[in-house]
Amino acid sequence: MIDLVGGVPLYILEFGDELVYLTPYTITLFLLALTFTVLALISQPEKQIDIAFGGDAYRAKEISVDEMRFRRFMAIACGLATMGAMVTGDIFNFTLFTAMVGITNVGIVAAVKSPHVQDAAYQYGLVALAATVPLFAGAAVYAAVTGSLSMIELMKGTVPAVPLIAKGMLMLGVIGEGMAPFYAAKAEMFRAPGAPYVIMCSLSSLLIFLRVVEIIMLG
Amino acid sequence: MTSRSSGTDMIAELLIATFFGLLLLGIHRKIIARIQRRPGPPIWQEILHMLKFSFKTTWIPKTASPVLFVGVVLIAIGIWTAAFYVLISGGSLLVIFGIYMLHKIVEHGFGLSSGSPYSKYGGVRSVISAASELPLFVSVAVIAVYTRSLDLSAIMYYQQVHGPLLIIAFPAACAMFIVILSKMPFGPFSIVEAKELVSGYKTEHFGIWRAGLEICNGLKTYVLIAVFLAVFIGPLSLPWLLVGMILMIVILAFACAVTPMMSPFDSVTIQMLVTALMLVYAAIVLMVVQP
Amino acid sequence: MKMKRTTVARIFWVGAGVCVIASVLYFMGMIPLPVCSALLVVTFPVTVLSLFFIWMAGESGGDIPFIGY
Numbered sequence: 001m002i003d004l005v006g007g008v009p010l011y012i013l014e015f016g017d018e019l020v021y022l023t024p025y026t027i028t029l030f031l032l033a034l035t036f037t038v039l040a041l042i043s044q045p046e047k048q049i050d051i052a053f054g055g056d057a058y059r060a061k062e063i064s065v066d067e068m069r070f071r072r073f074m075a076i077a078c079g080l081a082t083m084g085a086m087v088t089g090d091i092f093n094f095t096l097f098t099a100m101v102g103i104t105n106v107g108i109v110a111a112v113k114s115p116h117v118q119d120a121a122y123q124y125g126l127v128a129l130a131a132t133v134p135l136f137a138g139a140a141v142y143a144a145v146t147g148s149l150s151m152i153e154l155m156k157g158t159v160p161a162v163p164l165i166a167k168g169m170l171m172l173g174v175i176g177e178g179m180a181p182f183y184a185a186k187a188e189m190f191r192a193p194g195a196p197y198v199i200m201c202s203l204s205s206l207l208i209f210l211r212v213v214e215i216i217m218l219g
Numbered sequence: 220m221t222s223r224s225s226g227t228d229m230i231a232e233l234l235i236a237t238f239f240g241l242l243l244l245g246i247h248r249k250i251i252a253r254i255q256r257r258p259g260p261p262i263w264q265e266i267l268h269m270l271k272f273s274f275k276t277t278w279i280p281k282t283a284s285p286v287l288f289v290g291v292v293l294i295a296i297g298i299w300t301a302a303f304y305v306l307i308s309g310g311s312l313l314v315i316f317g318i319y320m321l322h323k324i325v326e327h328g329f330g331l332s333s334g335s336p337y338s339k340y341g342g343v344r345s346v347i348s349a350a351s352e353l354p355l356f357v358s359v360a361v362i363a364v365y366t367r368s369l370d371l372s373a374i375m376y377y378q379q380v381h382g383p384l385l386i387i388a389f390p391a392a393c394a395m396f397i398v399i400l401s402k403m404p405f406g407p408f409s410i411v412e413a414k415e416l417v418s419g420y421k422t423e424h425f426g427i428w429r430a431g432l433e434i435c436n437g438l439k440t441y442v443l444i445a446v447f448l449a450v451f452i453g454p455l456s457l458p459w460l461l462v463g464m465i466l467m468i469v470i471l472a473f474a475c476a477v478t479p480m481m482s483p484f485d486s487v488t489i490q491m492l493v494t495a496l497m498l499v500y501a502a503i504v505l506m507v508v509q510p
Numbered sequence: 511m512k513m514k515r516t517t518v519a520r521i522f523w524v525g526a527g528v529c530v531i532a533s534v535l536y537f538m539g540m541i542p543l544p545v546c547s548a549l550l551v552v553t554f555p556v557t558v559l560s561l562f563f564i565w566m567a568g569e570s571g572g573d574i575p576f577i578g579y
Contacts, residue, residue, distance in 0.1 A: 024310065024311065024314065024544070025311055025313055025314055025317070028301070028314055028317065028318075029317060032298075032321060035294065036324070039286060039287055039290050042286050043284050043285065043286030043287045043290070044284050044285065044286070045284055046282055046283050046284035046287070046288075046331070046332055046333065046334040047281075047282040047334050048282070048334045048336075048339065049282055049334050049335060049336055050336065051336055060282060060334070186346065187343055187346040187347045190327070190331070190339075190342060190343045190346055191339075191343070193334075195284050195287055195327075195328070195331035195332045195334075196284055196286075196287050196332075198327075198331060199287075199324060199327050199328055199331065202323070202324060202327055202346060203321075203324045206320055206321065206323065206324060209320075210313075210317045210320060213313065213356060214313065217363070217369075228533055228534075228537055229532070229533035229536055229537075229546055229547070229550060230529045230530060230532075230533040230550065230554075231533070233550065233554065273561075273562040273565070273566060274565065274566055275566065276566065277563075277566055289559075292555070292559065293555040293556060293559065294555075295555075296554065296555035296558060296559075297551050297552070297554070297555045300547075300550060300551045300554050300555070301547065301551045304543070304547035304550070304551070308543050308547070426566065427559060427562035427563060427566055430562050431555070431558060431559055431562070434558060
């Protein structure tokens with residue numbers, strides 16, 4: 001429909017299925033994912049202050065080292081999955097990375113010992129789980145119609161046009177990973193302490209959404 | 220802002236854009252004050268603000284996550300610098316809107332990194348107001364249907380041939396206007412910096428951190444308004460660009476001055492309604508323009 | 511985490527130097543726009559904040575969080 005959505009590809013690495021291609025758009029997104037992953041890697045979590053409403057009592061939440069280690073691991077895994085999703089040139093790989101982002105997002109907050117946050121993580125997990133159905137179905141329709149999952153082939157325009165339903169399902173799958181209107185549970189997850197890790201939750205789904213916008217405009 | 224290949228002084232343009240953006244914010248405040256029958260600050264107040272904050276004693280709060288607390292200020296200025304260069308090079312509209320959405324992450328970063336409950340709620344509110352970005356993507360899709368490209372230079376060329384998109388795709392312009400409105404201070408949708416949260420996400424960033432945030436705000440205002448003019452009016456010469464930007468800020472100031480700040484849920488509801496209307500509009504455009 | 515004023519000043523001059531040199535090189539058409547803007551995107555925020563640090567350079571320590579009444 002539209003040519004060269006993300007700009008002219010600067011670099012294409014064809015390595016079997018592991019197709020990687022870089023346009024100005026995907027490089028920008030990749031670098032942003034990288035920046036925030038490095039931030040999660042090097043920064044300490046903050047000490048969140050809680051006020052008891054109605055009184056003047058307050059307390060700082062401390063995060064235990066074990067909990068912090070696990071959550072940092074999950075945040076970095078989430079960052080790596082996001083980076084993968086940003087530069088991959090293969091639709092199936094993109095859906096795999098997206099599903100992995102959903103899992104790691106639950107992992108980032110699952111270690112927090114707060115019933116409120118755990119509830120939110122559980123609800124978010126259910127939505128993300130359900131969203132993988134249209135996500136992979138969308139990729140399957142892409143493969144069935146065009147006979148290829150390569151975005152380079154889609155970009156060339158030599159393959160048959162992708163039906164709107166496939167694009168819709170791919171979009172729905174990504175939106176289910178945490179965009180409006182399914183982000184309600186995610187907003188509750190932000191009550192968890194540990195800012196550098198929690199930010200990865202929202203960054204990853206935002207970047208994946210930005211990438212899928214490019215992908216659905218390709219075919 | 221026209222696209223150009225070389226022969227411009229990049230750093231000077233960046234600084235001018237920052238100061239002009241701060242001046243626009245000052246005009247915005249002044250007009251709101253005059254509408255509400257207050258004298259209001261002088262129009263260069265936001266520039267003075269930025270300088271004032273930069274002279275204040277600064278440290279990092281004990282409860283904060285230090286690297287994130289500082290890093291997010293650098294990222295805030297960095298992403299809008301990038302958006303500015305995408306704008307002047309006539310690059311992809313998608314990149315600018317990607318950066319616009321990432322500003323939300325920056326707001327989270329500001330809010331969550333300090334550990335203060337006020338700024339945390341500012342950050343949480345910025346998550347629930349994520350609905351404000353969706354009209355943006357629908358309007359981008361509509362523009363893409365008409366112009367068949369998302370490069371700013373191509374969009375401006377299209378408008379030179381076919382006339383401004385403001386007339387051709389008026390609802391898309393309205394949607395983008397609401398998107399810009401949701402990022403203006405004192406507006407109906409600016410729930411992330413509501414006064415019941417002290418200053419929302421920026422409560423704990425004081426001194427030079429706040430000065431950095433002011434620089435980011437100046438650049439952001441400049442870029443967003445210039446992108447609106449480039450996408451919906453077309454290429455403009457420098458004097459007309461400045462006139463257009465001041466006109467835009469006057470309209471935005473009127474919209475901000477006569478509307479109360481909404482409660483978070485009302486704000487989200489209205490943004491979702493706008494999105495739904497835009498989806499209907501996009502479907503109609505898709506059927507009529509591209510059968 | 512404290513930094514000396516001289517260190518900050520050095521960071522500022524390096525950053526400002528990179529910004530000016532990059533834009534001059536672009537002005538003369540010696541480097542393409544993406545390279546120039548990439549350099550500026552990285553150095554501009556650092557330069558601005560270090561400039562502010564130079565003329566502020568607070569000597570006081572940390573704070574005691576003030577939490578309501």
